[in-house]
Amino acid sequence: MAKMQIITKAVLTVLGIYALVTLLFCQRWFFLSSQQSVLPKILFFAAFAVLTAFIVFFTVFSNDSLARKIAGPGDELNPAAKALWLTASLRLGLVFAGLMLLPDSIPTIVKILKIPFLIRPAVSEMFLFKSLPTVLELPPEAWFRIICDFFKAMLTVYLICGAPVFIRWQLRHCLRNPSNAEQTETPNFSTTNL
Amino acid sequence: MNKMHSLAKVMLAGIGIFFAIRITPMTIQTLAFTVMKPSLESIMTCVFSLLFFVLCLAVLLYLFLYRGKDLAKKIVGTDDLPEPKSQIQWLPVAFRLLSVTAGLFCLNWTASHIIFNLNRFFIYKGMHKGAGIFIKTPIIATLEQLLGWLIMLTIGIYLLCGAPHFVRWQVKKTLHQCKNYDHLNRPAAAKPENL
Numbered sequence: 188m189a190k191m192q193i194i195t196k197a198v199l200t201v202l203g204i205y206a207l208v209t210l211l212f213c214q215r216w217f218f219l220s221s222q223q224s225v226l227p228k229i230l231f232f233a234a235f236a237v238l239t240a241f242i243v244f245f246t247v248f249s250n251d252s253l254a255r256k257i258a259g260p261g262d263e264l265n266p267a268a269k270a271l272w273l274t275a276s277l278r279l280g281l282v283f284a285g286l287m288l289l290p291d292s293i294p295t296i297v298k299i300l301k302i303p304f305l306i307r308p309a310v311s312e313m314f315l316f317k318s319l320p321t322v323l324e325l326p327p328e329a330w331f332r333i334i335c336d337f338f339k340a341m342l343t344v345y346l347i348c349g350a351p352v353f354i355r356w357q358l359r360h361c362l363r364n365p366s367n368a369e370q371t372e373t374p375n376f377s378t379t380n381l
Numbered sequence: 382m383n384k385m386h387s388l389a390k391v392m393l394a395g396i397g398i399f400f401a402i403r404i405t406p407m408t409i410q411t412l413a414f415t416v417m418k419p420s421l422e423s424i425m426t427c428v429f430s431l432l433f434f435v436l437c438l439a440v441l442l443y444l445f446l447y448r449g450k451d452l453a454k455k456i457v458g459t460d461d462l463p464e465p466k467s468q469i470q471w472l473p474v475a476f477r478l479l480s481v482t483a484g485l486f487c488l489n490w491t492a493s494h495i496i497f498n499l500n501r502f503f504i505y506k507g508m509h510k511g512a513g514i515f516i517k518t519p520i521i522a523t524l525e526q527l528l529g530w531l532i533m534l535t536i537g538i539y540l541l542c543g544a545p546h547f548v549r550w551q552v553k554k555t556l557h558q559c560k561n562y563d564h565l566n567r568p569a570a571a572k573p574e575n576l
Contacts, residue, residue: 270559271559274555274558274559275472275475275555275559278551278554278555278558279475279476279479282476282479282551283479283482283483286479286480286483286486286487286540287483287486289483289487289533289536290486290487290490290491290533293529293532293533294525294526294529296532297525297528297529297532298525300528301525349551349554349555349558351554351558354558355558358558
């Protein structure tokens with residue numbers, strides 16, 4: 188793959204992840220609203236799930252051909268340079284996506300920090316009244332929202348940390364893919380000769 | 382100025398324009414709030430918010446467009462930097478630019494939330510005065526919100542300053558991950574049929 192193709196691939200991956208988060212978290216408002224009946228909700232959810240899966244598949248998992256089409260032809264890089272460019276551009280993009288998602292996750296992080304202060308009164312309430320603490324007595328919609336927010340916050344933190352496992356997987360997938368690996372020789376990787 | 386300086390300058394100009402575009406609707410929002418419930422407090426908040434936004438806009442345009450060259454030199458490093466021979470040299474610059482952008486985004490988020498809450502507070506206060514009945518006094522923000530704003534403000538200022546520790550850590554981790562490539566590629570070399 189050429190340099191520009193690799194950068195395009197990284198941009199597509201980041202856009203795919205951002206689209207996944209945005210689509211999943213914007214549809215929950217419709218899903219949680221009590222205005223509509225159940226059937227439109229299920230249909231809407233299914234349509235959204237298919238659309239999200241389609242976008243994610245073509246932008247995150249199988250984006251090589253799309254990246255080649257967008258970036259056009261270019262000089263093939265050696266595997267070591269390819270690894271560097273892919274790692275660096277993916278990491279940059281993912282960290283940026285994480286930082287963009289951070290403001291929305293801050294309220295959830297503050298709520299998580301508040302949990303230790305809520306445990307003691309909740310436990311004493313549980314022992315005193317022999318019932319579930321009022322803090323936990325929430326409707327299913329609220330629990331769904333809490334779980335969604337929690338996963339979003341965790342994803343944000345993971346992205347800011349550079350998503351190491353995801354990048355490793357992408358690197359392995361890209362460098363071992365037969366369509367990408369025209370050069371089969373093993374290079375000696377050293378940062379000095381890049 | 383070398384290639385890296387030019388790249389940084391172009392990116393900074395882009396960042397400046399992007400945030401200038403983001404700030405402009407906020408001034409309209411502030412005006413809309415005042416039109417909704419005109420009172421002395423809401424007019425005062427509107428005036429201060431407008432002044433704040435105009436000041437932010439002026440600082441942004443001055444720093445990122447007019448003095449973009451100097452800021453690019455500060456971000457990239459020394460004035461007479463040699464042309465980058467190694468492809469790794471652009472990595473810290475890119476991370477620093479990214480952190481400056483994210484810092485602006487965080488500060489933008491904090492400022493818009495604070496001003497939105499202040500406007501809402503004065504509108505509710507005006508409504509309660511007119512109603513003449515006792516309703517729970519509106520508050521500007523809860524403790525949780527204040528804590529969130531404080532965290533965002535701290536993160537925003539740190540990122541805007543270039544986040545040196547964060548950038549160093551990210552660059553170190555990226556290079557470490559690249560070095561692992563050799564280890565990653567070994568099984569593939571042992572089994573060429575996998576390629």
